[in-house]
Amino acid sequence: MSEMCEKQVLLGMSADDIAKLPLCEGFRARQIYGHLMDGRTFDEMTSLPKELRAALSSKYVASPVEILRIFKGKSGTKKYLYRLLDGGLIEGVYMPHDYGDTLCISTQIGCRMGCKFCASGLDGLLRNLTPAEMLGEVICANRENGGTAKKRAVTNIVLMGSGEPFDNYDNVLAFLDAVSAEGGINISERNISLSTSGVAPKIRQFAMSGHKVTLSISLHAPFDALRSSLMPINKAYPIAEVISAARYYFEKTGRRVIFEYTLIKGENDSDACAKELARLTRGFPAHVNLIRLNEVKESALKTPEKDATEAFKNKLTEIGVSATIRRSLGGDIEGACGQLRRRYLEENGEGEGK
Ligand code: SAH
Ligand code: SF4
Numbered sequence: 001m002s003e004m005c006e007k008q009v010l011l012g013m014s015a016d017d018i019a020k021l022p023l024c025e026g027f028r029a030r031q032i033y034g035h036l037m038d039g040r041t042f043d044e045m046t047s048l049p050k051e052l053r054a055a056l057s058s059k060y061v062a063s064p065v066e067i068l069r070i071f072k073g074k075s076g077t078k079k080y081l082y083r084l085l086d087g088g089l090i091e092g093v094y095m096p097h098d099y100g101d102t103l104c105i106s107t108q109i110g111c112r113m114g115c116k117f118c119a120s121g122l123d124g125l126l127r128n129l130t131p132a133e134m135l136g137e138v139i140c141a142n143r144e145n146g147g148t149a150k151k152r153a154v155t156n157i158v159l160m161g162s163g164e165p166f167d168n169y170d171n172v173l174a175f176l177d178a179v180s181a182e183g184g185i186n187i188s189e190r191n192i193s194l195s196t197s198g199v200a201p202k203i204r205q206f207a208m209s210g211h212k213v214t215l216s217i218s219l220h221a222p223f224d225a226l227r228s229s230l231m232p233i234n235k236a237y238p239i240a241e242v243i244s245a246a247r248y249y250f251e252k253t254g255r256r257v258i259f260e261y262t263l264i265k266g267e268n269d270s271d272a273c274a275k276e277l278a279r280l281t282r283g284f285p286a287h288v289n290l291i292r293l294n295e296v297k298e299s300a301l302k303t304p305e306k307d308a309t310e311a312f313k314n315k316l317t318e319i320g321v322s323a324t325i326r327r328s329l330g331g332d333i334e335g336a337c338g339q340l341r342r343r344y345l346e347e348n349g350e351g352e353g354k
Contacts, residue, residue: 009085011036011063011139012132012178023055036062037184039143061085065136067144080141084109084133088126092137092161094145100155100191101145105137107172108163113197115218115231117262119296120162129163131174138179138187149185156191160216165194166202176211189213195260200237203245207252215249216258216289217242221268222276230267239280247284256285263309264293265302274315281321288316288323 010018010032019029028048035045042048042057068089069081076096083089093104109126111118138154147153157179159165165172172194180189195216196203203215219242221227227234237245246257259281263269281288290313293303304312309325316323 007059007061009061009064009130009132012130012135012174014178014181015183021060023052023059028052032056033183034149037139037149039063039139039148063136063139064130064133065140067140070144080137080144082137082140084129090129090133090137090162092141094141094154097156101153102156102158103138103141103154104158104160105134106161106163107134107159107165107168107175111163112167113164113231113233115197115220115233117220117230117264117293117296117299117301119298122298125163125167128168128171131171131178134172134175135178135185138185142185152185152187154185155187157187157193159192159194164197164199166196166199166206169202169205173209173211176213193258197231197233198237198242198245199233200241200245203242204248207245207249212253212255214255214258215246215253216260217246218262219259219277219280220262220264222273222280226268226273230264243280246286250284250286256287259286259288260291261288262291262293263304263312265304265308267301269304269308269312271315274312275319278316278319278321286322288321290316290323290325292325 008021010021013033015030015033018024018033019026024032031047032045035047041062042053042060045053045056048056064085065082067080068083071079071081073079078094080092080094081089082092088109090106090109092106095102095104106129108128110123111121112125114121114124138157142148142152142154145153159172176189176192179185179187180192189212193214193216195218197218203217206215218231219227219239221230222239224234224238227239246259249255249257259277261268261277277288290309292309293301295301295303313323313325
């Protein structure tokens, strides 16, 4: 572990907590907090005296995240490869939209859920990300796109990168508090979506937490045998439990639940699947988001033709299910999360931590 890692990281702390630290007392704390939220290094905090900036950088680390590579895709989409203090690598996608720009962030390095179609889980879980690291992803990308805390470039966040947010529950909730804090980058929870593979007890716990983000649940299959073969977590929390937790979430928060459904050719795109999916999501406000599989080279699973995707959507709509086909997220730039990191590691040797 490098010397850097032993220094205290300031990003992620509240201004009040920063004020308790040596060199940061009094009005300096708010100044430092403001600079951190804009994504500045200590060197760039020019409203502070030069000696103080030098003293701060010998004692503290401003942000635990830096952008290592940027890959540009179609229509303004960018994919970031970030490096963490211990050399760990994570990725994120920036997507401009008319209603505001969305950043997809990672919550873990790798993932232990092992879904068959996903590149993030191929090597299992390396470690959880800290609240500061998740916040660092947002702050770096906001700055890289010309934003500040007051004039944001990133206006929406989706927790849909690598990792299972509910497998890192406490840190994710602390991140939600930090990113939505007034006086900080202050992204409203109404503009944040969290996607889970269906950790039913955590969905229930989250429903009671008072957080107001949009909940997406990755369903991907309406039959237990099929879902278990694609998503091993289904053996622990089968479909009935996930749906019951989703209903509970709606009852407690009044917010409709989004079900994500990645279409995989010949696996989950039949009429029978559409019918059963409709049955499962009936009776409470829900929406189905259809995603075309981003093919991962380590897996034989294929994406259905565009026509088949449309047909599946039409079938759902006919039965009365609210459904849309999601625009591919950076499919032209190693879209599926986890792929970019893997490619970087392959090309540069297993370089993490070095
Ligand atoms: N672990 C959480 C959040 C991260 S994955 C979850 O599983 O929900 C975010 C979404 O991307 C999930 O719906 C996931 O199933 C989907 N996904 C993962 N790999 C994909 C791929 N290769 N093609 C299309 N969607 C994929
Ligand atoms: Fe983990 Fe989500 Fe990928 Fe499944 S789809 S392995 S839960 S990141």
